Ligand SMILES: Nc1ncnc2c1ncn2[C@@H]1O[C@H](COP(=O)(O)OP(=O)(O)OP(=O)(O)O)[C@@H](O)[C@H]1O
C-alpha cells in the first residue's frame with residue numbers, strides 16, 4: 001500500500017518487548033514455615049477481568065494490536081501537518097489492512113468505534129488518551145515506555161498499555177509541554193505543566209530518569225468531591241463535617257496537612273464550600289486545581305522562570321500582591337517554601353479564615369514543617385518567636401491520610417490552643433481510631449471525638465453555630 005504517511009523501510013515488527021523478570025522456581029524446595037506474613041504475589045495486579053465486558057475487551061484488544069500496527073506503519077512526524085480527513089482515511093486504510101491480516105471481521109458499528117478510538121490515540125496523547133478519558137482513573141504514573149500504572153479507588157494497578165518505545169513516550173511528553181510553551185530535554189530534564197483538561201502533569205526525562213521517562217498525571221476531576229461525597233465515602237463523619245463547617249464559617253485559620261496524594265487539595269476544596277458566598281476569595285496555586293463554588297473568586301497561578309531564567313512569578317509574589325487586592329480570605333493551594341512567612345502574616349493580620357495545605361504526617365509534624373520553612377526562608381528569629389507566630393496564626397490542623405488499604409480518611413482534627421513555655425500546645429478533637437485489619441487487608445476502624453471541649457465552643461456559639469455537645473463525646477466501644 002502506498003502512503004505518504006507510511007514510514008520508508010516498513011514496520012520494524014521485530015522490535016522485541018523487554019522480558020519480564022524470571023519467575024522464581026517454586027518447586028525448588030519444601031516450603032518452610034515462616035513467622036512472617038506471606039507477601040502478596042505482586043505489588044500491583046493488572047485490573048481484574050469482568051466477564052460481562054468481554055465484547056468491549058475484545059474490541060480493546062484489537063485496538064491495542066491495531067494501535068501497535070499503526071505506530072509501526074505511520075510516519076508519526078509527518079502526521080503533525082496532516083489534515084483530519086487525510087488522517088482518518090489513512091488510519092482506516094491501515095486498520096482495514098491489519099484486520100484483514102489478522103483475519104478479524106467486525107461489524108460496521110465496531111469499525112466506526114475502532115477507527116474513532118484509533119484517531120484519538122494518534123492525535124491525542126497516544127496510549128495515555130484512553131486513561132485520561134477513563135473517569136475511574138485518578139492518577140496515571142508512567143515508569144518508562146513499557147510500564148504504566150494507574151490509581152483506581154485508592155489502589156495502584158499495572159495496566160497492559162505501553163508506549164512503543166522511549167522515543168514514542170518522549171514525543172508525547174514533548175507534545176504536552178510544548179503546548180504550554182515549555183521545553184524538556186537533557187539540559188532541562190523535568191517539567192510541570194497543565195493539560196488542556198486541567199490535569200496536573202509532571203515529567204522527568206533521561207538521563208536523570210534512569211530507565212526511561214517518568215510521567216505523573218493527577219487527573220482533573222470536573223466534579224470535585226464535596227463534603228457530602230467525602231462523608232459518604234467515609235473520609236470523615238457528619239459530626240466532624242458540622243464541626244468543620246463551624247470552624248470555616250467562623251473564620252478560623254485552617255491548615256490541611258497530609259502526605260502525597262492523601263486528599264489535601266480535595267479536602268481544602270470541600271472545606272471552601274463552607275465560606276459565605278458574599279466573601280472575596282483569592283486563591284494562589286502552583287497548578288490551578290481548586291474549584292471554588294463561590295461567586296467572588298480570583299484565581300492565581302504561579303509561573304516558573306523560562307529557559308533563560310526570566311519571568312518567574314512565585315507563589316510568594318502572588319501572595320504579596322494578593323494582600324493588596326482586598327481579599328476577605330486567601331487560599332494557598334500548598335505552602336512549601338518562603339511564602340509561609342506571608343501566609344502566616346496574612347493569617348495574623350486581618351485575613352483570618354485563610355486556608356492552605358502542607359506536606360506533613362501529623363499535626364505536630366506539620367508545625368515542625370512550618371518552623372523549618374520559616375528557617376529555610378532565611379528569617380532569623382528565636383524559635384520561641386517563630387512558634388508564637390505560628391500558634392497565633394493557625395487555629396486548626398486537619399490531617400488527611402491515605403491508609404495502607406488505599407482508603408483516604410481525615411485521621412485527626414487538632415486545635416492549636418496557644419503556647420506553654422516554648423512549646424506550642426494543641427488538642428486533638430476528633431480522630432480515626434484503627435482497631436484491626438480484615439483478612440483481605442482492609443482497615444477496620446471508626447471515627448471518634450476525643451472528649452475534649454473545643455477551644456472555640458464560645459466563638460462558634462457567638463457566631464450562631466451552636467454545636468450539640470454530643471458530637472464531642474467519645475464513641476464508646478460496643
Ligand atoms: N476521600 C476520598 N475518597 C476517594 N478519593 C479521594 C478522596 N480524597 C481524595 N481523593 C482522590 O484522590 C486523589 C488525590 O487527591 P488530592 O489531589 O486531593 O491529593 P493531594 O494530597 O492534594 O495530592 P498531592 O500531594 O499530589 O497534591 C484525587 O484524584 C482525588 O479525587
Ligand SMILES: [Mg+2]
Nearest residue numbers: 264265266334
Ligand atoms: Mg494537592
